[in-house]
Each structure stands twice: as structure tokens, then as C-alpha cells.
Amino acid sequence: MSILHYALSFLLAIAVLVAIHECGHFLAARWCGVKVLRFSLGFGPVMFSRRFGKDETEFVLAAVPLGGYVRMLDEREAPVANSELERAFNTQSVGKRSLIVLAGPLANFLLAVLVYSCLAWAGTRDLPARLGAVPAATVAAQAGLREGDVVLRVDGRDVRGWSELRARLLQNALSEEVLVLDVQRGEAELTSLNLPLAGIEIDERAADPMLQLGLVLPPPRIPPVLSKPLPASPAARAGLLAGDRILAVNAQHIEIWAEFVERIASSAGKDVLLEVQRGESVMQLTVRPEAQAGSTRGRIGVAVQTDGIDLQRDSIEVRYGLFEGVFQAITQTWNTSRFSLEVMGHILTGRVSLRNISGPVTIADYAGQSASAGLDTYLRFLAMVSISLGVLNLLPVPILDGGHLLYYAIEYIRGKPLSERLEELGQRLGMIILALLMSLAFFNDLNRVFFG
Structure with missing residues (x-):
């Protein structure tokens, strides 16, 4: 697989996710009556530019594709004519400004819901949630699970295939909860098997969490027919x-x-x-x-x-109806968002290693691999990264959307905005935090490339 394939898969994903995010800000601003001056995909030198609409909004394609922005009319950036003051961002109510800022991450979550809904309606191929050999002394063995068991439900919710079983367990892996499994064993149905999740290690160098629990797929039923032997073997x-x-x-x-x-x-x-x-x-x-x-x-x-x-031969089709598919997509988006926040929290407390913070090189690698695996796999990757982007932007870090929402919450409580000096200090602190995170992410990427 060529580097070009990875690069194009990565750039397409970034372009879609940034465009959706900025479209959220743009549409919310227009809906609130705020004048939008520029909609930019990317940063740096302008490669392409066109103006559209009665406001002559400039739509820009810039040289550095890792991001984008929506620039609105704002007295803090340039003088605004009296006739247009009511259309400036800074003159809007706290509620409208919060809505415009929130719309970006919300658009990323809605994209994930749309992707997951379409995949649920179209149907995907999966393997049954049937267990292979359960190693002795594992959590699964202690819970009473055996080879050949088919997991029917997790905490009372139906499981339709191995991928859904895996997702349910991983989304709760950091909670140290006890999940309740119902399984089919032969002709009998066994209920309320308790599977504790305490002690699972979430780390790129640790074993797969499913293996840590003792849950593996049965070996594929491939007939023992030989291909051509190696010479002199x-x-x-x-x-x-x-x-x-x-x-x-x-x-x-x-x-x-x-x-x-x-x-x-x-x-x-x-x-x-x-x-x-x-x-x-x-x-x-x-x-x-x-x-x-x-x-x-x-x-x-x-x-x-x-x-x-x-x-x-043993694969199954997993398909959902119209409303069931939407509910499944919303649930999956919510659970993935919650899991992302839990991982961030455990990174801060030291339970999850800093090695799990990934940068653009790792994301490009996943983009290329998922694109090679098929359209449905690439779309799932796109939805997952879109959720991560939405969650990241909602963190209460100055210069991120979440930081602005924090400012507006303080303004609402105080009855007046923070001083420009405090906002400026916050912006500098936010830039330092992001610079440190990006440096760590690049370090981890390079470490994976050169040392595995």
C-alpha cells in the first residue's frame, strides 16, 4: 500500500470532518443573524478563493489542510459600521454566542449519528457473538462462560454480533463495573452471568481487552486443504x-x-x-x-x-429498521463520546498511559488501513474520529470551543464578560496546552514508526 494512499485517505477524512465542523458554526451564525466574513478550509496561504451570497462571504481553500475556521464580523477584530453592529458576533446575547460555538462540535456528533444510522439501515456483515475456547483462570472462565456460548444480551440489551459485543465491553472497560451477560448454551438459555471488568489495562502495548477477559472468537471453520508448500520445507x-x-x-x-x-x-x-x-x-x-x-x-x-x-460461511447480516437504526446510532455515538472522556480522565490520573495519545501519523495510518478494508470500515473510522473531534473541542481549554463556552458561562453568572486581559492570558495558556499535546502526539507517532 503506497504512502499516497494513506495520505489521500487521511486528507479526505480531515477535509470532511473540518468542513462539517465549520459548517456547524457557519449555519448557526447565519441562523442567528451574524455576518460571516470568511469560511476557510485549512490555514496559511490562500490557494483558492470565491465570494458568494449577499454578504459576499469569502470561501477559502488554504495551503495547510489540518483545520479550518469561520471568521465573523466582530468589533474585537476590526471596526464595525454602526449599520452592521447588530450583525456583529460580539454584540449577540450569551445564548446566541454559545449556540454558534456549540454548533461546531454538535455537527461532528450529528455526522457520526448519520454515518452509524446509514450503516445500520444498509446492514453489515459480522460474526455471531459465539465464544471460542475460554482459557482457564480468566475473568470469562470465572464468570461461568464456556466455549460455544452465544452472548444474547449485555445488561439486558440485545447483542446482534461479535462487533457489538466487543463495542459494549470496550465502552465499559474503564468503569470497573460488572456486566450482566445472558447466553445461549446449546438448547438452554443462561441468564445473569456476572462479568467483572476491573483490572483491564487500556494501553497500546497491552493485550487486547477482549483477550484479557478471556473472550475470543472460535477459529474459522476452514477446511484443512493445503496450498503449495514452500521449496525445501x-x-x-x-x-x-x-x-x-x-x-x-x-x-x-x-x-x-x-x-x-x-x-x-x-x-x-x-x-x-x-x-x-x-x-x-x-x-x-x-x-x-x-x-x-x-x-x-x-x-x-x-x-x-x-x-x-x-x-x-458463518457470518451474519446485522441490519436495523428506520427508528431502531437511529436509536442504535445515537447510543453508539453517546457511548463512544463517554468512553473518550473516560480515557482522557484516566490519562490525567495516570491509569492510562500517555502513549495512547495519537497524532496525525497514526490517524493517517488508520485512515489508510480502513480505506483498504472497505467503504463501511472507512465510514466507521470517519464517525469515530468525528466524535473524537467533537469531544476534544468541548474540553474547557481556552482557544477551543469548550473554552469559549466556559467564558460565556462565567459571563452569564457574573452578568458581564471577563476582562480582555484575562481572556488573553487564557488564550496563551490554551495555546501552550495544545502545543504540549501536539508535541506529545508527534513524539508518540515517531516512537511507533521507529520503535514499534
């Missing part, structure tokens, strides 16, 4: 060919590829008797797996042959 020396189907290993019946891999992995340096079907014939061949470098697990140098159909 144990499989090639044993006479195995592409298209061979493994029926048994040391007289033990094999049904799926994962079983074959595990038997080979546990037999490093030992002769293994294979029963192989080749066309209409059945034969027996002996292979000796070699130990992998730095490991005791064996391998024979052959991969599985897949046709795509077998990989999707």
Missing part, C-alpha cells in the same frame, strides 16, 4: 502437494485448519503421520515439523488454501 520433503486435504494427524481426525496447525505446532522435531486425501485417493505420509526460530512450536512450511466462501 518439511511439507515439500514429505511429498505434500497443493490441494491435499488432511484427514487425520497421528490417527486423530481433523476437521478444520486450526486443529491441524495446533497438532503440527505441538510436534516440533517429532515424526507425524498424516492421512491425506489427494483427489480420489487416500494415502499416508510422514512429516517432521521444524521448530520455529526462538520458539518450541513446530511448522512444516505450508499454508491453507482458501476460496473465500469458507471464510464467510
Whole structure:
């Protein structure tokens, strides 16, 4: 995958998210009767500019695409004619100014709701919420969960697939709550299995939280049919060919590829008797797996042959109706926003590592990977980043939307605005905070690139 692919996927995402955010400010300003002077996508030198509307609003495409702004008529920036004072931003009521500022982040949340709603209505492919082998001594095993259980509900709400189960658990991973699961086990339905979430480590270098709990998918039911063995590999020396189907290993019946891999992995340096079907014939061949470098697990140098159909055989379609899809989208947006705030709070308290703060390089990497995975995956990425942008902008940090809302709240309580001196000091403090965050984010990005 080329760097250009990652760059274009990232720039498209940023352009859409910034445009939506600034459109929120722009439309709210127009609705409140405030004159908009400029709508800019990007910062720095102007690359393209056109004026539209009776107010001659200038729409600009600037050179640095990482952001944007809406400039409104304001006495604090330039003299305003008496005839237009009522259309200046600074002359509006606290309520109108708050609405204009709030509209940007709100637009990002609405975009996420729209994306999630469309995906819910269109339907997506997912895997059933069926558990694979549950390791002993894990939280899942202690909760009484077993291999083959299908999770039906979490805290009384239906679960329609593995992705939804994962999202529900991750969104509560920092709460240290006990989730109540209802599962289908064979013909019986078991209710009120308590799954405690305390002790989950949220860190990019930690194991996946689902693995920490002991929740894994069952191995895909791929038939044990071989692709072409590597030259001079144990499989090639044993006479195995592409298209061979493994029926048994040391007289033990094999049904799926994962079983074959595990038997080979546990037999490093030992002769293994294979029963192989080749066309209409059945034969027996002996292979000796070699130990992998730095490991005791064996391998024979052959991969599985897949046709795509077998990989999707157990998948299901998850689709929602009109109103149900909207409710699902609103719930998902709310839960993701809440989780983002919880992560930020735990970063401040030290429970979550500062390594989890990501910058544009990491976001570009995710953008490229999600774009390659398909339109629905890219749209989910877009919705997730849109929510993060909305949450970030609502933080009570001067120069962010949340900082302005804090000023307006203080103004409403005091009955008069803060002094220009205090606002200026706040702006400087906000710039320092953002500069430190961006520096940390770039450091983490570079650390991932060069040190993994």
C-alpha cells in the first residue's frame, strides 16, 4: 500500500470532518443573524478563493489542510459600521454566542449519528457473538462462560454480533463495573452471568481487552486443504502437494485448519503421520515439523488454501429498521463520546498511559488501513474520529470551543464578560496546552514508526 494512499485517505477524512465542523458554526451564525466574513478550509496561504451570497462571504481553500475556521464580523477584530453592529458576533446575547460555538462540535456528533444510522439501515456483515475456547483462570472462565456460548444480551440489551459485543465491553472497560451477560448454551438459555471488568489495562502495548477477559472468537471453520508448500520445507520433503486435504494427524481426525496447525505446532522435531486425501485417493505420509526460530512450536512450511466462501460461511447480516437504526446510532455515538472522556480522565490520573495519545501519523495510518478494508470500515473510522473531534473541542481549554463556552458561562453568572486581559492570558495558556499535546502526539507517532 503506497504512502499516497494513506495520505489521500487521511486528507479526505480531515477535509470532511473540518468542513462539517465549520459548517456547524457557519449555519448557526447565519441562523442567528451574524455576518460571516470568511469560511476557510485549512490555514496559511490562500490557494483558492470565491465570494458568494449577499454578504459576499469569502470561501477559502488554504495551503495547510489540518483545520479550518469561520471568521465573523466582530468589533474585537476590526471596526464595525454602526449599520452592521447588530450583525456583529460580539454584540449577540450569551445564548446566541454559545449556540454558534456549540454548533461546531454538535455537527461532528450529528455526522457520526448519520454515518452509524446509514450503516445500520444498509446492514453489515459480522460474526455471531459465539465464544471460542475460554482459557482457564480468566475473568470469562470465572464468570461461568464456556466455549460455544452465544452472548444474547449485555445488561439486558440485545447483542446482534461479535462487533457489538466487543463495542459494549470496550465502552465499559474503564468503569470497573460488572456486566450482566445472558447466553445461549446449546438448547438452554443462561441468564445473569456476572462479568467483572476491573483490572483491564487500556494501553497500546497491552493485550487486547477482549483477550484479557478471556473472550475470543472460535477459529474459522476452514477446511484443512493445503496450498503449495514452500521449496525445501518439511511439507515439500514429505511429498505434500497443493490441494491435499488432511484427514487425520497421528490417527486423530481433523476437521478444520486450526486443529491441524495446533497438532503440527505441538510436534516440533517429532515424526507425524498424516492421512491425506489427494483427489480420489487416500494415502499416508510422514512429516517432521521444524521448530520455529526462538520458539518450541513446530511448522512444516505450508499454508491453507482458501476460496473465500469458507471464510464467510458463518457470518451474519446485522441490519436495523428506520427508528431502531437511529436509536442504535445515537447510543453508539453517546457511548463512544463517554468512553473518550473516560480515557482522557484516566490519562490525567495516570491509569492510562500517555502513549495512547495519537497524532496525525497514526490517524493517517488508520485512515489508510480502513480505506483498504472497505467503504463501511472507512465510514466507521470517519464517525469515530468525528466524535473524537467533537469531544476534544468541548474540553474547557481556552482557544477551543469548550473554552469559549466556559467564558460565556462565567459571563452569564457574573452578568458581564471577563476582562480582555484575562481572556488573553487564557488564550496563551490554551495555546501552550495544545502545543504540549501536539508535541506529545508527534513524539508518540515517531516512537511507533521507529520503535514499534
